[in-house]
Amino acid sequence: MTSRDNFISAGAAALLAVLFPFYWITFLGQTFDGFEAALKQDLLTFNWRDLLFVLIGALEVCVYLSLSNHLKSHFNARSARILLCAMAAVVAIFHSTVLFDIYLALTNQNTLSEITGIVAMVVAFGSLGLYTLFAAVFSIVCLINKHLPPLLKVFSVLMLLMSILQMTLVLSFTNVFLFPAALLVLSIYFVKDKEELEVI
Template identity: 75%
Template sequence: MMSTRENFISAAAPALLAVLFPFYWITFLGQSFNGFEEAFKQDLLTLNWRDLLFVLIGALEVFVYISLSKHLKCYLNANAARLLLLMMASLVTLFHLTVVFDIYLALTQYNSLSENISFAAMILSLGSLGIFTLVAAVFSIVSLVNKQLPPLLKAFCVLMLLMCILQMTVVLAFTNVFLFPAALLILSIYFVKEREELEVI
């Protein structure tokens, strides 16, 4: 079982991410009315505060999945879910590593190689996001069939599964800007409740 301090940090991380995530992606997509691809290309050519926020969001999301994976040690038949969470954390890391392309393109003059770098960054971004969606869907299903998990964790998994389905439709993927923060707040509440239980014990 996690300590009170660990539960407090685990509760704070998803709560902070629930605020930063929609703020970043709404401002990101607001750069262009031509969709994700055009906004992505525009962002690659500039280096600003959004890049730092992008890295922070990635670090927080990785921390949330790793913390949840550690917490699932408390439950029976959760090894598969824990492994899937670690895979999700790895894919999030890969997705956010695209900031390296951003830094390179922003600090060098645009040339013939820049177009290839932008394309590689796009492939890495979309590829890791697509695989993450599949892994997250499997994690959600595996967790939902585990009778040992408490209701709040299952509510988190229900929202995660819904997000994965919407992500696969592409057209409705933008709704995840609001669904993901809702899932994170549920997870934060779960960790707060767990912390209170530890204090009672």
């Protein structure tokens, strides 16, 4: 990757670190009945928050694909690159739930039908579950790869911790703050000097 690409990737990661907690704090603040109730309530409205949701998804996909491309120069990182692409794919699927908002807005529906609600829940929770699995495996793969630089190891540790917390469900809300920290580490990683990013 060129220096320009590195700075674009770093900027995307830094911007995502700011927008991610802002969106999810306001999202979960809609109701105190948990993620499922907040999602159902959100599906019935189409506003600026849905556009922000799409932007966050696009930035996250961009960051993972950029990191995958960046790892081309590292030895024995093929598995990590494949997992990053898988993470990007499930993130795209998760953020495609905005299509339910658009559908309900266009059809002027004020209530969420049982079938629509079930499909939306399956897509949302299914993609989150797959993301958690892929992120955990990615983190382990990176941590056992001796050729990857320290900053990427730190990012991997934070991602693994996030995956573990996500699996507990009860403590998953802490990822609203942990994920931005991981993104800031990744942002720093992207802007490091080229010679520090090359395999020794």
